Amino acid sequence: MKINELIEEAKKARGYAYVPYSKFKVGAALLTKDGKVYRGCNIENAAYSMCNCAERTALFKAYSEGDKEFAALAVIADTPRPVPPCGACRQVISELCPSDMKIILANLNGDITELTVKELLPNAFSAEDLHE
Ligand SMILES: O=c1ccn([C@H]2C[C@H](O)[C@@H](CO)O2)c(=O)[nH]1
Numbered sequence: 001m002k003i004n005e006l007i008e009e010a011k012k013a014r015g016y017a018y019v020p021y022s023k024f025k026v027g028a029a030l031l032t033k034d035g036k037v038y039r040g041c042n043i044e045n046a047a048y049s050m051c052n053c054a055e056r057t058a059l060f061k062a063y064s065e066g067d068k069e070f071a072a073l074a075v076i077a078d079t080p081r082p083v084p085p086c087g088a089c090r091q092v093i094s095e096l097c098p099s100d101m102k103i104i105l106a107n108l109n110g111d112i113t114e115l116t117v118k119e120l121l122p123n124a125f126s127a128e129d130l131h132e
């Protein structure tokens with residue numbers, strides 16, 4: 001699947017964002033190694049801390065269906081620069097995705113930034129830091 005196709009999938013997911021509080025719609029599309037796409041949108045809550053980002057929605061959907069091998073993640077929002085994932089999502093992405101996996105950040109103007117998981121969260125805390 002081409003990068004622009006994955007961005008289109010993320011854009012479709014963005015249409016389902018439930019954002020009555022921020023009005024800030026985000027969409028994500030997670031490509032598995034065998035070519036399947038899991039879409040995600042952000043889902044907010046009146047108890048603000050329960051808001052779930054688009055990126056984590058897509059990852060948790062895939063994981064809960066037994067899909068764990070990922071090739072790329074695209075994220076899109078209506079931002080001046082390609083949307084930067086929040087710190088919580090960077091941590092979850094770095095736990096569940098390969099460190100050299102491609103992350104594609106986009107906005108509605110067609111600006112695109114491509115980077116890897118380890119570039120998105122350098123020096124991440126990980127399982128290797130637990131125990132001795
Ligand atoms: O990369 C991002 C950044 C923000 N949000 C969501 C969280 C919240 O619902 C809204 C405003 O922060 O956007 C995402 O889904 N992904």
Ligand SMILES: [Zn+2]
Pocket residue numbers: 053054055056085086087088089090
């Ligand atoms: Zn996030």
